[in-house]
Amino acid sequence: MDAEGIQTLQTAVTRSVTRCYAEEGSYPESLDYLKEHYGLHYDESKYFVDYQPIGSNIMPDITIMRKGGN
Numbered sequence: 083m084d085a086e087g088i089q090t091l092q093t094a095v096t097r098s099v100t101r102c103y104a105e106e107g108s109y110p111e112s113l114d115y116l117k118e119h120y121g122l123h124y125d126e127s128k129y130f131v132d133y134q135p136i137g138s139n140i141m142p143d144i145t146i147m148r149k150g151g152n
Contacts, residue, residue: 088146091124095131095144098122108138 098120102110113133116122127149134143
């Protein structure tokens, strides 16, 4: 069940990042930008998203982990 939630969130983040790139011609600089401009939302008390931009034309490094151990 955890793996499913993480995979669903990974898909949502990747989709938002790709949409931003397609519409704006560059990858977003932050996760907050995706939340504000592309409607990305998720349970922040349940998941930690590490979003590391690499460059405007290189896909960011995205790591998602469940918070709270089990």
